[in-house]
Amino acid sequence: MIEFQQVSKQYASTHALKDINFTVQKGEIVGVIGKSGAGKSTLIRCANLLEKPSSGKVFVADQELTALSASALRDARKHIGMIFQQFNLLNSKTVFENVALPLKLDHQKTDKILGLLELVGLSDKKDQYPAQLSGGQKQRVAIARALALDPKVLLCDEATSALDPQNTEAILTLLKKINIELGLTILLITHEMHVVKHSCDRVIVLDDGQIVEEGKIADVFAAPQKAITQYFVDSALRAELPGILQEKIFPAPAKNTIPVWRIYFKGHAAAEPIITQLAREYELNLNILQASLECIQHLTLGIMIVAVDAAAEKHQAGLDFLAQKNLKVEIIGYVARETL
């Protein structure tokens, strides 16, 4: 449905995008994640040619956008909805008029608007102005507006970044719903892994204008290949210790310190009584500092950070046991026994 072929974008002296190749299948939700400045925003704008690639081809719905005339491109854009971080609603128009705008621009009747407002749950707000709405409601109006021309594709430019966690969740749920109900293909960009985790089928990791990793969400979460991907996965799984504890961790062992392990659980292992086994059979007293468990698609993923209180010679047996269970373990440092 969307295809980028060797797309590059160059500004005066910097490469915003370098040789981008990817495909989004019909009905898929694909997330592009990257830190700020990675080129996400340029990438999504290349998908409807708000930014013209310096080289390469962009296809949407079997049409090569990069080969179209200005007026043919305008027609093609009518089938590509887009929503934005700052919503970009007209303050001078009511909710109804905002949603009606694309229809009016295309000289169509506006009788489907009430249905669209119902879909996004804003039927009762149709005569209000954007200034009277919350951020989440504004984004719903923007979604209704983006759907007005029955697009085949929806582009989401950091659509939840200006929202609080509850509204983020609600908007992502709505996007998932329209993806399923309308069969809409969605390409979204974000800097937050939990957005990707919540709604995407596949993820593309963008770093410094290049795609560094790409795959199904569960695969990427289970086995991130690149450091940057690991960073995003860890952030989504809350794999870091809270600040106060982090300060107390030393990189090397010292007198009276005990090691701190980060254990990654995956799939079945997450459901097994591994901690109990470590304690009973290997005599390791585990002090749990942090733990989280996530269900991503059909995969259960967990991270546990534990301080291992046991005689040093018993540690290796425990590590061997975890390795035999196929669990990844990292020794993230050492902590003084009495601080815990």
Next chain:
Amino acid sequence: MWQERLSELLVATWQTVYMVGVSGLLSMVIGIPLGVLLLTTRKHGLLENSSIHKILTIIINIGRSVPFIILLVAIIPVTRLLVGTSIGTTAAIVPLTFSAIPFIARVTENALSEISYGLIEAGLSMGATPVQIITKILLPEGLPAIINGVTLMLITLVGYAAMAGAIGGGGLGDFAIRYGYQRFETDTMIVTVAVLVLLVQIIQYGGDKLSRHFDKR
């Protein structure tokens, strides 16, 4: 005698309203599109065109820097060409309009430049043509600010119209000078100034009200 003065005052008031109204309207018809052009031909604008932008900027800056009293005299040949005479109320409309056009153009440009680029992007992503983006997005969004600018211009025009009146255009300025100044009729002068103050108040009030009506932020 006061009845005579009163009816003359009414005529003079009407002449001022007529001069300000017509020149205001004409300058909006010409100045607002110029302002749109000024904005959209800017660098990275919707209709980016640096040569048009430069030419417009120069013309508008010249227009804005010529003092009105000079403009009044300098464009007499143009006035004659357009209305057939350089004397009278209708003739005064020409210099008034010429002085207001650059002002309105700048006001419009400023009003529209305040609008977030995101709205233009939204329009483009809907497949809107540049003209549609201007008429359906930029102008409606910039309307409250444009109205404020127009209000300011109308008030300035009331003052300019008084100057134009002094050289044969009629209106309240002419009236005040002839009776209040030259014949030392202080009462007439005070009444005339009061009418001018009232006129300005009405314009400001109406403009504020209209601007607020369209401002939904």
